[in-house]
Amino acid sequence: xxxxxxxxxxxxxxxxxxxxxxxxxxxxxxxxxxxxxxxxxxxxxxxxxxxxxxxxxxxxxxxxxxxxxxxxxxxxxxxxxxxxxxxxxxxxxxxxxxxxxxxxxxxxxxxxxxxxxxxxxxxxxxxxxxxxxxxxxxxxxxxxxxxxxxxxxxxxxxxxxxxxxxxxxxxxxxxxxxxxxxxxxxxxxxxxxxxxxxxxxxxxxxxxxxxxxxxxxxxxxxxxxxxxxxxxxxxxxxxxxxxxxxxxxxxxxxxxxxxxxxxxxxxxxxxxxxxxxxxxxxxxxxxxxxxxxxxxxxxxxxxx
Amino acid sequence: xxxxxxxxxxxxxxxxxxxxxxxxxxxxxxxxxxxxxxxxxxxxxxxxxxxxxxxxxxxxxxxxxxxxxxxxxxxxxxxxxxxxxxxxxxxxxxxxxxxxxxxxxxxxxxxxxxxxxxxxxxxxxxxxxxxxxxxxxxxxxxxxxxxxxxxxxxxxxxxxxxxxxxxxxxxxxxxxxxxxxxxxxxxxxxxxxxxxxxxxxxxxxxxxxxxxxxxxxxxxxxxxxxxxxxxxxxxxxxxxxxxxxxxxxxxxxxxxxxxxxxxxxxxxxxxxxxxxxxxxxxxxxxxxxxxxxxxxxxxxxxxxxxxxxxxxxxxxxxxxxxxxxxxxxxxxxxxxxxxxxxxxxxxxxxxxxxxxxxxxxxxxxxxxxxxxxxxxxxxxxxxxxxxxx
Amino acid sequence: xxxxxxxxxxxxxxxxxxxxxxxxxxxxxxxxxxxxxxxxxxxxxxxxxxxxxxxxxxxxxxxxxxxxxxxxxxxxxxxxxxxxxxxxxxxxxxxxxxxxxxxxxxxxxxxxxxxxxxxxxxxxxxxxxxxxxxxxxxxxxxxxxxxxxxxxxxxxxxxxxxxxxxxxxxxxxxxxxxxxxxxxxxxxxxxxxxxxxxxxxxxxxxxxxxxxxxxxxxxxxxxxxxxxxxxxxxxxxxxxxxxxxxxxxxxxxxxxxx
Numbered sequence: 001x002x003x004x005x006x007x008x009x010x011x012x013x014x015x016x017x018x019x020x021x022x023x024x025x026x027x028x029x030x031x032x033x034x035x036x037x038x039x040x041x042x043x044x045x046x047x048x049x050x051x052x053x054x055x056x057x058x059x060x061x062x063x064x065x066x067x068x069x070x071x072x073x074x075x076x077x078x079x080x081x082x083x084x085x086x087x088x089x090x091x092x093x094x095x096x097x098x099x100x101x102x103x104x105x106x107x108x109x110x111x112x113x114x115x116x117x118x119x120x121x122x123x124x125x126x127x128x129x130x131x132x133x134x135x136x137x138x139x140x141x142x143x144x145x146x147x148x149x150x151x152x153x154x155x156x157x158x159x160x161x162x163x164x165x166x167x168x169x170x171x172x173x174x175x176x177x178x179x180x181x182x183x184x185x186x187x188x189x190x191x192x193x194x195x196x197x198x199x200x201x202x203x204x205x206x207x208x209x210x211x212x213x214x215x216x217x218x219x220x221x222x223x224x225x226x227x228x229x230x231x232x233x234x235x236x237x238x239x240x241x242x243x244x245x246x247x248x249x250x251x252x253x254x255x256x257x258x259x260x261x262x263x264x265x266x267x268x269x270x271x272x273x274x275x276x277x278x279x280x281x282x283x284x285x286x287x288x289x290x291x292x293x294x295x296x297x298x299x300x301x302x303x304x
Numbered sequence: 305x306x307x308x309x310x311x312x313x314x315x316x317x318x319x320x321x322x323x324x325x326x327x328x329x330x331x332x333x334x335x336x337x338x339x340x341x342x343x344x345x346x347x348x349x350x351x352x353x354x355x356x357x358x359x360x361x362x363x364x365x366x367x368x369x370x371x372x373x374x375x376x377x378x379x380x381x382x383x384x385x386x387x388x389x390x391x392x393x394x395x396x397x398x399x400x401x402x403x404x405x406x407x408x409x410x411x412x413x414x415x416x417x418x419x420x421x422x423x424x425x426x427x428x429x430x431x432x433x434x435x436x437x438x439x440x441x442x443x444x445x446x447x448x449x450x451x452x453x454x455x456x457x458x459x460x461x462x463x464x465x466x467x468x469x470x471x472x473x474x475x476x477x478x479x480x481x482x483x484x485x486x487x488x489x490x491x492x493x494x495x496x497x498x499x500x501x502x503x504x505x506x507x508x509x510x511x512x513x514x515x516x517x518x519x520x521x522x523x524x525x526x527x528x529x530x531x532x533x534x535x536x537x538x539x540x541x542x543x544x545x546x547x548x549x550x551x552x553x554x555x556x557x558x559x560x561x562x563x564x565x566x567x568x569x570x571x572x573x574x575x576x577x578x579x580x581x582x583x584x585x586x587x588x589x590x591x592x593x594x595x596x597x598x599x600x601x602x603x604x605x606x607x608x609x610x611x612x613x614x615x616x617x618x619x620x621x622x623x624x625x626x627x628x629x630x631x632x633x634x635x636x637x638x639x640x641x642x643x644x645x646x647x648x649x650x651x652x653x654x655x656x657x658x659x660x661x662x663x664x665x666x667x668x669x670x671x672x673x674x675x676x677x678x679x680x681x682x683x684x685x686x687x688x689x690x691x692x693x
Numbered sequence: 694x695x696x697x698x699x700x701x702x703x704x705x706x707x708x709x710x711x712x713x714x715x716x717x718x719x720x721x722x723x724x725x726x727x728x729x730x731x732x733x734x735x736x737x738x739x740x741x742x743x744x745x746x747x748x749x750x751x752x753x754x755x756x757x758x759x760x761x762x763x764x765x766x767x768x769x770x771x772x773x774x775x776x777x778x779x780x781x782x783x784x785x786x787x788x789x790x791x792x793x794x795x796x797x798x799x800x801x802x803x804x805x806x807x808x809x810x811x812x813x814x815x816x817x818x819x820x821x822x823x824x825x826x827x828x829x830x831x832x833x834x835x836x837x838x839x840x841x842x843x844x845x846x847x848x849x850x851x852x853x854x855x856x857x858x859x860x861x862x863x864x865x866x867x868x869x870x871x872x873x874x875x876x877x878x879x880x881x882x883x884x885x886x887x888x889x890x891x892x893x894x895x896x897x898x899x900x901x902x903x904x905x906x907x908x909x910x911x912x913x914x915x916x917x918x919x920x921x922x923x924x925x926x927x928x929x930x931x932x933x934x935x936x937x938x939x940x941x942x943x944x945x946x947x948x949x950x951x
Binding site: 035091094095098099101102104105106108109110112113116117120230231234237238241245275277278281282284285286288289 | 417421423466468469472477479480481483484485487488491492495614615618621622625629654655657658660661662664665668669672
């Protein structure tokens with residue numbers, strides 16, 4: 001029972017992180033019809049930015065965990081938001097009219113470049129960094145089952161961010177503009193929406209959310225490394241696909257689904273937990289065979 | 305200059321260019337110091353730019369269209385000369401063989417997404433399937449030469465497992481399937497002990513009609529590097545695949561594949577089977593990739609999961625894009641650049657992935673057509689404009 | 694062999710909540726030219742898409758040349774003998790004119806693997822013959838096309854592209870040709886010329902039936918034997934041009950009620 005509870009919390013934790021990453025992918029696709037493969041690595045940059053901020057804060061004497069946490073989150077968010085917007089402006093938008101494959105490749109390469117840059121230029125970049133434990137570690141007992149405060153806080157935060165995003169998209173004028181641009185660029189422009197601005201904001205938003213995921217990941221595992229973005233990006237992307245690209249709720253669903261698949265894989269094959277990723281990805285492939293456009297079908301956009 | 309050039313027969317211009325290229329290659333491969341290498345690269349870049357401005361590139365393209373057979377023979381002869389020059393040296397021959405093997409792989413990828421638009425981010429995985437097949441075949445006592453066709457067959461068969469999701473989906477969805485497979489493949493290899501786990505397996509050498517490729521051929525007094533065997537085998541393989549790809553493109557089949565890539569709806573309304581075409585391209589491409597992989601595994605002498613990662617698949621895709629999608633010559637040139645340059649510039653070994661990504665991004669932004677962009681399809685040479693196909 | 698070549702009975706098609714086609718029925722006889730007209734959004738192109746298998750109808754039947762083709766794939770519809778052009782020009786812009794026309798010829802060319810890869814002499818003969826045919830057809834519509842046979846289509850102006858699209862459909866030697874606003878973007882004279890060219894090809898092929906979607910009534914009046922008028926996905930009139938032009942419902946649909 002205790003073990004099951006552990007798996008459950010783990011799954012929820014991972015699911016939240018994956019959902020946050022997936023949401024970015026789906027936002028970018030919705031708005032610009034583009035798969036930004038560098039998303040995972042942007043997330044990694046965010047985690048490193050946060051880490052640097054936390055270390056810097058400690059260095060100048062702000063040793064209170066809350067101050068460090070604030071510094072981490074703020075800088076990670078700001079850093080990735082700016083990075084996301086810059087990527088949108090200088091790489092994605094110029095390639096808008098090029099064949100799809102070009103953007104795919106460009107962003108894949110960008111991801112590689114970010115990864116390598118951190119590995120090479122960040123002090124001791126090729127080794128994992130110990131992320132400070134900035135959250136309270138008190139634990140509560142429920143019978144046989146232990147719930148740690150930091151896990152709970154992370155899950156709650158993650159869900160809060162998702163809910164916040166939902167509110168922004170559906171209840172604000174900005175969200176309305178984003179949805180308009182996602183539906184039809186030309187009409188949105190004619191209605192007076194500043195297309196480029198909205199695109200940049202969307203990318204900043206999606207990237208910022210991923211930064212939260214990156215920081216969460218660092219806080220949970222107490223570690224970040226330069227390669228964390230690759231797998232997370234791939235998982236986030238798969239999750240977004242499972243849920244149907246362009247669909248916000250599908251992305252969230254996909255994220256939790258993927259985490260569940262990993263947990264099932266780990267439980268079913270405790271002897272070789274490394275196989276859990278193989279299992280999860282195999283299921284993704286099988287799902288794609290069954291439902292090519294995701295569980296919640298993508299809106300068809302090809303007019304004859 | 306352009307005026308002068310237009311009076312010289314295109315074939316002569318192309319021949320001279322190929323000879324110059326050969327001379328350059330010989331000199332380049334001899335260099336050891338980083339300074340020399342970088343200077344030569346800069347020289348080549350400047351020469352290429354000037355040549356394009358002066359119209360040399362156009363004449364060479366025209367020659368390639370008018371007399372493709374002769375041009376191909378000339379290049380093949382140049383390759384033989386190049387191999388001959390380095391016949392005693394292990395490392396250059398190994399590099400040349402690797403270039404030709406990667407070129408073959410890239411040609412296979414070209415069929416998949418250069419012509420048909422089927423994205424494949426698991427190229428390195430299928431390459432690895434061929435290589436591991438080689439290991440197992442030689443290990444099991446079967447005639448080693450069987451490794452090549454078996455590598456092709458296994459790659460094609462395993463590709464079939466993916467074919468339903470790949471074919472049923474468009475663009476980015478197909479991408480995710482192949483990316484997932486690529487990651488899955490490497491993980492699978494690492495945790496699987498029968499396939500050697502993270503250490504991999506050793507591979508015995510190829511044997512053809514009793515001739516062991518691991519033996520150094522001796523001609524009278526001097527002993528050639530045993531890599532000569534592999535280099536020649538790779539050249540033959542590349543030549544055969546090149547001819548196959550060429551013929552495929554210059555046929556009604558090639559046209560159907562292009563139509564599928566450019567407009568599925570239109571193609572369907574004119575009777576072209578979309579799924580059939582994609583499956584055909586995917587399977588054929590993977591078979592070619594697996595074939596090359598089998599030779600590679602044998603040549604390297606060992607196979608390990610770290611050689612067949614997602615990043616390697618990315619490099620393969622980048623080779624196709626760099627050379628020019630759907631352009632066989634461009635693909636081979638790109639393979640040469642991508643394989644040889646990082647090896648020669650040891651100082652930048654560490655930075656090579658970073659530099660490589662930067663270069664590809666630059667190409668995508670500023671010259672997406674690639675180094676030797678693909679031209680219009682001409683079914684049978686010789687061509688006189690507006691007269692015959 | 695009956696006179697009726699094509700028959701649509703009670704075709705219905707909805708997209709989400711929108712009823713694009715509602716109980717639409719009409720037919721085309723052999724050798725007949727039918728005009729399909731109606732205001733924008735009335736379901737004309739949707740009818741073509743249902744007919745050619747791009748959309749599955751929610752209800753109704755389609756019969757062609759004695760066989761039922763309801764819900765058939767686009768490839769099967771092509772093989773049955775129906776070829777079409779598209780409202781938004783759908784050509785492969787980076788391919789040559791010859792290549793684009795040969796796409797239309799897909800069914801008449803030998804697509805076998807052995808033939809294409811290994812019997813190169815036979816393939817060359819086939820290519821040469823196809824080339825001659827394509828040249829004859831293309832130069833009929835525009836002499837310029839002959840010189841540009843191996844130029845990429847993307848380099849040509851819109852009008853030439855439309856002509857090439859029609860060549861692509863015609864080279865298939867279909868029994869039924871579907872033209873979707875062929876004159877879009879052309880002047881009066883160019884349209885007139887285009888229709889004359891199509892008619893002369895029709896004579897050579899012998900009894901090609903045509904359904905033509907058009908907004909230019911001059912074209913309809915000149916070439917069509919009969920007309921079908923759609924409005925909001927329903928057929929509101931049928932008959933000769935004169936009959937439908939004077940029909941009150943049709944006038945209201947186009948001009949609004951007084």
